[in-house]
Amino acid sequence: MRRPQREALLGMPERVTIYEVGARDGLQNERTLVPVEVKAQFIRRLVAAGLDMVETTSFVAPSWVPQLADSAALLGLLGEAGRRRNRPVLVPNERGLDAALAQGAQAIAIFGSSTESFARKNLNRGLDESIAMFVPVVERARAEGLWVRAYLSMCFGDPWEGEVPIDQVVDVASRMMDLGCDQLSLGDTIGTGTTGHVHRLLDALDDKGIGVGDIGVHFHDTYGQALANTLAALAHGVTVVDASAGGLGGCPYAMSATGNLATEDLVWALDGLGIETGVDLEALVETSVWMAGQLGRPSPSRVVTVLAGTTGAAEND
Numbered sequence: 601m602r603r604p605q606r607e608a609l610l611g612m613p614e615r616v617t618i619y620e621v622g623a624r625d626g627l628q629n630e631r632t633l634v635p636v637e638v639k640a641q642f643i644r645r646l647v648a649a650g651l652d653m654v655e656t657t658s659f660v661a662p663s664w665v666p667q668l669a670d671s672a673a674l675l676g677l678l679g680e681a682g683r684r685r686n687r688p689v690l691v692p693n694e695r696g697l698d699a700a701l702a703q704g705a706q707a708i709a710i711f712g713s714s715t716e717s718f719a720r721k722n723l724n725r726g727l728d729e730s731i732a733m734f735v736p737v738v739e740r741a742r743a744e745g746l747w748v749r750a751y752l753s754m755c756f757g758d759p760w761e762g763e764v765p766i767d768q769v770v771d772v773a774s775r776m777m778d779l780g781c782d783q784l785s786l787g788d789t790i791g792t793g794t795t796g797h798v799h800r801l802l803d804a805l806d807d808k809g810i811g812v813g814d815i816g817v818h819f820h821d822t823y824g825q826a827l828a829n830t831l832a833a834l835a836h837g838v839t840v841v842d843a844s845a846g847g848l849g850g851c852p853y854a855m856s857a858t859g860n861l862a863t864e865d866l867v868w869a870l871d872g873l874g875i876e877t878g879v880d881l882e883a884l885v886e887t888s889v890w891m892a893g894q895l896g897r898p899s900p901s902r903v904v905t906v907l908a909g910t911t912g913a914a915e916n917d
């Protein structure tokens with residue numbers, strides 16, 4: 601079968617916005633430098649496949665993430681198509697904001713951590729210092745009329761600290777949103793979260809005034825829980841889901857992080873539920889197969905593997 605049978609489920613949203621992170625989260629961990637023309641082509645193909653919200657790159661220190669050191673060149677290549685409110689770029693500090701603004705970026709994402717350990721590993725700052733670093737970034741971005749997302753990592757567990765108390769996550773989330781951000785993305789950076797945990801965290805955030813309308817979910821699939829956790833979040837009312845074409849990805853500063861939820865696996869699940877995404881699954885699979893060829897290894901996505909014909913199951917079923 602090349603598409604699932606549609607059977608709707610009461611309580612699920614009618615439409616979901618997929619926030620595609622393949623070009624940023626997906627590629628940032630690749631050791632071999634991907635040519636900037638290939639990145640631009642990847643992004644154009646993702647957009648052509650119907651993905652509306654596409655994060656393109658990061659304006660971070662090149663010594664920290666060498667793969668994305670070409671961010672200015674990439675936005676230059678993308679032209680007007682890269683300077684939109686639905687093409688966010690990651691920005692950690694004012695230096696990154698200056699560079700993003702110089703390229704005409706219209707949307708940025710800051711990225712904080714629920715834990716002290718990961719703030720230090722990922723941003724070379726303690727948690728308080730990292731939030732202090734974001735203050736002028738968000739202030740200036742808003743003054744320039746930019747859309748601002750706040751990522752929050754290690755919401756469901758941390759490789760150095762272990763369990764992360766829900767109260768602690770909610771506290772940092774409130775501080776990030778109080779900066780004036782438009783959206784909060786809850787990061788399960790190392791993929792340890794489970795469905796009950798998702799519901800409890802969303803309840804606790806709601807109690808503090810951060811409702812599902814302000815929230816996106818960002819699940820890495822390290823323990824195979826990403827799709828289950830996403831469906832739990834949708835049942836709770838969330839309608840923005842981060843995913844990475846072909847399941848590319850991982851964070852270079854979080855040991856044991858693997859790829860995000862694969863966009864194709866998400867689209868298959870949502871299509872079966874009759875939930876609109878606007879994505880052309882065949883075009884997306886072709887894009888991920890092409891990108892896997894550029895990277896020299898197959899996509900870990902189950903749906904890509906089957907629909908690309910490598911197992912033959914799509915034809916034989």
Ligand code: HMG
Nearest residue numbers: 659660661664692695696711722723724751753787789851
């Ligand atoms: P630092 O070393 O403390 O920075 O790093 P610094 O201010 O001391 O500067 C060091 C050098 O970097 C200087 O250069 C700066 O100019 C330069 P020098 O003077 O020595 O030649 N520099 C920059 N260059 C370009 N753009 C910039 C920039 N800033 C400084 N923006 C810093 C602090 C925040 C810069 C560093 O820690 C950093 O870049 N971290 C980024 C790490 C990263 O990108 N991680 C992956 C993204 S987060 C993620 O994947 C999680 C997420 O997916 C959600 C989830 O899964 O949970 C979002």
Ligand code: MG
Nearest residue numbers: 625787789851
């Ligand atoms: Mg991530």
